[in-house]
Structures are given as structure tokens and as C-alpha cells.
Amino acid sequence: MSVRTTSRTRRLAAMGAGAAALALLTTGCAQDASADGGAEPEHKSFALAGRALTVDSDDSRIDLVPGDGEEVRVTRWFSGRALLGSTPRAEWTVEGDALKLRVRCGGLVAHCDAKHRIEVPADTSVTLRTQDGTVTAKGFSAPLTLHGSDASLTVEEVSGPLDLRTTDGAITTRSVSSTRVRARTEDGSLVLGLVEAPDRIDAASKDGPVTVELPEAAYDVRTAVQDGQTNVSVLEDPASSRVVSVTAQDGNITVRPSG
Template identity: 50%
Template sequence: MTRAFLTVPAARAGRVRPGGSAPRSRRNRRARDLAVVGLVTAVALAAVGCASADDDKDPDRRSFALEGTTLTVDSDDSALDVVAADVREVRVTRWFRGSVVAGGEPRVTWAMRDDRLVLRVRCDGLVADCSARHRIEVPRGVAVKVEEKDGRVTASGFEEALGIRTEDGSVTVEDSTGPLDLRSDDGSVRALGVGSRQVRASTRDGSVRLGLRAVPDRVEAGSDDGSVTVELPREDGDGVRAVYRVTAETDDGAVDVSVPRDPTGAHVVSARSQDGEVTVRSAN
């Protein structure tokens, strides 16, 4: 969601007296200007309210042809729900609400450019309040890369490789079996009920939690500032007790590893945090 507030410049300062303060008349005008700015902003806020994409009861829908076997989603300011589905084209449903005071009309755009789905929200003004959400249905068998600048991302149902990167927002993946590469600069990362053999998950600011339902070949989980939790199966698909080669470290916090360990094991798990607890345990 975008909420923008444009500050109106105060009156230019006048000549400063030798004692270091501006003339009283100048100071009074400056105070009045600031008061007017505050009043205008307050009135604008009351007029705009708080936008929510969920209030859009008549969403837009569009389908896009996909030429290759990899889809890149390029979004700058929207919540995204990305799902694998029984469709032949990429289907997008868009919810949007927005208001702008003393600015251009808010608008959203979508386009497919060389198998790159580009989603944009434009919301600029004195007081701007916009909220967008997209549901993206992807044909099965297609690998997906998501590049989100500002907004949370959820994904589910993927058997092919799935990569998600957000600059500001959480990442949640469920019910997927393809390789996962999940990263957030500012937000939590979750991969729950996944059967992926290769998992990389990291965040600079937030927690990481991985819940695997299949014994992985390699897991790398890390956070600069937050806890890291990795839950692993007790047995493989043949009912054989799973043993893991685990590296678990933190610079500031507790470390708890309760899964069977083998320093030469084939199932490699790395869990690290600079500031937070690290837990590697068996899934319930």
C-alpha cells in the first residue's frame, strides 16, 4: 500500500538579527505557514481515509500469453498471490483502491514484455493513499521469478523452481516441491509444508521459518536480525530414519539442534543468525 505525504515548504527565512534569531514578524509568519500546512494535511487525510484493495468488489481480469517456460513477475507496490494452476495462459486478477489530494489520478498498469509481467502503481499527490493486490495464476510446469519492491508475496503449488525477492515485505510459500530461493530485505520468510529438496531462505530484518515435509538435499537459512527455525522430517519416504549434517550458529542468541546428526551426512542443513535464536528440530 502506498501512502505519500508531500511537505509544503515553509516561508523562506528572513535576514537574521545579530543576536542569531529571525525578526519576530518573520517568525510569526513562519508559524502561521506551518499551522496552515498542518491544517491542510489534516483535512486531506480525513478526506482520503485509508485505502484497502479488499474494498474493490469489481476487480479487473486479464490473460497474457507466455512464450517460454519461465515467468518473471516485476512489481513495485502491490501485494502478490502467485499460484500454479491448470491454465494455458497467465491469468491476472487485480484489486485496486486509491485516492489522491492535489495530484494526478492514481492508476495501475500491467503488461507482458518478453515473458516478464510488469505491474505498476502510480499514486502521487499532496496526500496519496493507494492499495493494490494481484492474484497471478501460472500454468503448471513454468518456473517463476518474483521481483517485488514493496509488498508481501505468497506463493503455492509450484513443482518447478521458484525464486522470490522482496525489498520490503514478507514472503510465504506453501505446498511446493520445486527448488526454492526466497529473500527479503525487510520482512519475514516462511516456507511451510513444502517438499522441496533445495531451499535457500534469507532476510536482513525478520525471522525465517522453514517447515519441510520431505527430507532435503540442502537447506540454507539465515537472518541478519531475527530468529531462524528449520523443521525437518524424522523419516524419508521409505520410512528410514533421517540423519542430517547440521551447521547452526548465531552471534547473539541461543542455538538448539535436536535432530539426529552426522558430520558426513548427505542431507546438509545450514541455519545462521547474527542476532536471534537458531532452532533445528524435527517436524511434528
């Protein structure tokens, strides 16, 4: 009996020591990405040689908006914390007309939070690719291409051609007057809200519902669904030059008048 009691006491002591060590790490040895935790915004500006910007991002929330100058202006908010290992950090680099945004989070029990606001000169087309983050874009008249992996995309008040794609996340557009819209999602809902009649819409979802809201006009609506229902309540005309093509593999399709 005494042997078993001693063994249990040693195990409890070891567990207590481990908990104490973890508490010490939590209270006294954590590493911050910066002295103030990244609360203050940082700024970066650069000139464009042409009228096209490419953005490559990961692990960050992105806000894209038109700017009032001739330079690309980037504002970054970043905070990071790790108990052990390398200190989290954020990086931004520019090569030509390409902006690369990276967030490095390593170590034990790491916390990272990053957000970037990118102001783009008017009439500049934007191509953005991101992984693991949300993207919002508002107010663009030039072509806009947003491709994401594990990312949700939200677009508002744009009038230029749209190319939207994500492999794991929702796609939502509001108050869009683009004549051409292409949107695809593999795992998430897809909602396209238009305020002007488009020439062409191509919308597809692999796993999620698709909703297309259109202003009053006649449309050549083409739908295909594998596992779901289809509801079309706009005026249909197979001879119309306005083509709306919607497909869904596993989800319902709704094409209705915009409210």
C-alpha cells in the same frame, strides 16, 4: 492590549480558514482512481513462449498460484484516492515472458491499495522481484525464486527448488517438500517447515531468529551464530548427505523435528 487582541484574532481566523479549506478538500475535491474505487477486479491474460515467467512488482500484495490453462492469468484489485495532485493508478505491462506491475500513488494524502493474483501454467518456473508488498505462493512444483525488499514472503505446499530472499520482512514456508531450499532475510524472522527430508538447506538471517523444522532423518547440521543461542534436536550425522546449514548474526537458531 487591543493590538495584541486583534493580531491573535487574525491568526485564529487564518487557522479556521485553513481548516475549512482542508475540510472542503476532504469532502468535495478528492480524486478517486476509478469511479467505483477499484472494487471490481480487472483481468489480463497472456501466453508464454517457454516455461519461465518473470514478475517485477511494487506496492502490491501478490498471490502466486498454479493455473489450469496454458496462459498466465492476472486478476487485479486496485483502489486509490488523493486529495490533491495526480490521480493514483495501477499499470500492468507484458514484454515477452516478463510481467511488470506498477502502482503510481502521488498527490497530497494519497491512499493506494493493490492486490494481484497471478495464475501460472503448470510446470512453469517463476522468478518474482517485489518492493513494498507481501507475497504468497502455493502449490508449485517447478523452481520458485522470490526476492523482496520491504516484503514478507510466505510459501506453502511447494516441491520445486526454492530461492527466497528479503531485505526487510519475514520468510515463512509450510508443508514444503523441496529437495533444495535457500532462504535469506536481513531484518525479520525465518521459519522453514518441511514435510520431506531435503538434500540441502541454506538458511541465513542478519537480524532475526531462524527456525528449521525437519522430518525424521539424519542430517549434517552446520550452524553459526554471532549473538544468540543454538538449539538442535534432530538426529545429527556429519557423514549424512543431507546438509542443513544455518547462520544467524543477531538471533537464535532452532533446528527441530517437524510436528
